[in-house]
Amino acid sequence: MPVHFSMKRKCPKTAARLGKLETGHGVIETPAFMPVGTQGTVKTMAAHDLEEMETGLILGNCYHLFLRPGMEIIARHGGLHGFMNWSGALLTDSGGFQIFSLGRLRKIDQYGVTFTSHIDGRMHFLTPERVTRLQNVIGADIAMVLDQCPPYPAQYEEVKAAVERTSLWAERCKKSHLRQDQALFAIVQGGIYEELRRQSARELVEMDFPGYAIGGLSVGEPKDLMYSTLQSTVPELPAAKVRYLMGVGSPDALLEGVKWGIDLFDCVLPTRIARNGRVMTSGGYLSIRNSVYAADLSPLDHDCSCYVCVNYSRAYIRHLLNAGEILGLRLTTYHNLYYISGLMKEIRTALAEDRFEQYYAKMNFKLNKMYGGM
């Protein structure tokens, strides 16, 4: 098996679990958050920055990397690990979500999807088989099937069609997936329709993948709908396999996802808001461009021991962002990723010490109050 998941401990009161995911590039303690490096770099970060904060697994995106720099260049580097100089584990999303977000730029049929590049307007045709082969070349430890992700809101019939196509395509991806040292994960769709979620999960579980993602959530639906969907979907997935909730990175939603039995998360949120000057702290969001911080000598977060909080003041970071200095974006990004990494570590410790329920009771209200609005 290219990756191996084992559950180390289960919360007796919730679906939360502590586990580890062994890969050819290190062992990931779960639950874990995976920073997003869409174009072969976690924006503003170098490899050693991520290593410092004990990041074991990061994401790339097949769709983006296929368009730029293209497969030949990545292949010449022996794959994405070599291209981006990352010795930890990698997961590539297929790009299904990105392609379906193109709207009028794409056309879909049973064979695959035709779309126009957002970079140069060139037409491309991708099939489940081709996306799988592309990911074989990229060579991440984990590849994802090409799925069809409907928007929110979407009618039942539209979502049902997407579920059926996602199952058919998952099978085609599985058949064309040849690389023994790479795992291929399936993606459960079904929008907010419990029945369709169950159908999707059952069909995919039937095919026996080494891991299952839940896609099509965090696409604009209210958070309670996301949570109720998780509640009905996760039990359909085999307990022995790793579970990955796609596109979720808000602290409150991470905690809630863990509670419902999720092991892996990814999201651009922490890095994207950082570049807009918004940082996560033990007291909630802080918009560092706000003039109240102009002469504030405090660190971004008093409770944080990251490189940024140990060395720089809010006033300095605000100055950097106001002056258009790139170091400002580095510092806010570093801090946000460190914050999320620390939150996941706290969650794992609570699980390891059999006190997740109490941790959840304490933190749920707090995180919801601080981060629930976003």
Add this chain to the structure above:
Amino acid sequence: MPVHFSMKRKCPKTAARLGKLETGHGVIETPAFMPVGTQGTVKTMAAHDLEEMETGLILGNCYHLFLRPGMEIIARHGGLHGFMNWSGALLTDSGGFQIFSLGRLRKIDQYGVTFTSHIDGRMHFLTPERVTRLQNVIGADIAMVLDQCPPYPAQYEEVKAAVERTSLWAERCKKSHLRQDQALFAIVQGGIYEELRRQSARELVEMDFPGYAIGGLSVGEPKDLMYSTLQSTVPELPAAKVRYLMGVGSPDALLEGVKWGIDLFDCVLPTRIARNGRVMTSGGYLSIRNSVYAADLSPLDHDCSCYVCVNYSRAYIRHLLNAGEILGLRLTTYHNLYYISGLMKEIRTALAEDRFEQYYAKMNFKLNKMYGGM
């Protein structure tokens, strides 16, 4: 003395010298290049990046820092060292050059200079006394006098007036400079007129500053005119004091400056061109965005052992720049500063081993061919 310069060795055949500049924040081996951190950050770099490449002394700019974030905020951090978290030595330029570059935005008289901020259009009035006090607050190890830097080309009379005003202002700066733990350096002007350079140097040397800069060069004049001006100016400066050539950072000009007896240099060139994808290598400039590097697995420079060259390929760095990824700017900046730092170290080693003349003979033609055009 807040800074102390001592000459360790002199080249028997040229004016080049090996020395060290002791400051309250470390000892700088000279000749040395100082990276520019105009707004309180060397663009894209964190403090630890600069420490890794043994950078001992960096620049800030009083004019820029006065406008943004303003003195109050810097004062609250105990000065620029604290504000930017830099434990090495700092030098602040007065901003004379920047103010005089504003063109129609400024008005000058015997008292000082009135100008309009390039940031928000507000009017400001700065005198030599005020610029000195601002730099006292900023608290760099070395402050610079407010000088008048004429453009190139400029008529003799205009340059003569600037020399005279620069001398008067230097005296006013010196009188108003109160901080015992900070050195104030003078700036020699005089354009390309030997007689005016000598006049400027003599007047300033008469006032006995702890260090002397040569300003008003590298402002558009041909390089041979810059070198002949150096040749006639440097001998006017006392051998026991440190000499700083402002605005020079091209490898060929650094070598030539050392030959004429310069100890310190600063320039935005290495960092600015880096952000445009232009890197310095042992084979000359390399424009990494060029499509010939699209699939090039080599490091930026085969002869370089910097973090970037050890870990990343040209193809990857080109991809980052093409995709608008900030890491690309970090990597090219890091490499260029490392390259210049390495060149200065080579020069110091040649001086230490009494073979600068041979080193110059070998490298002068090569560096001129590679970098002389820019």
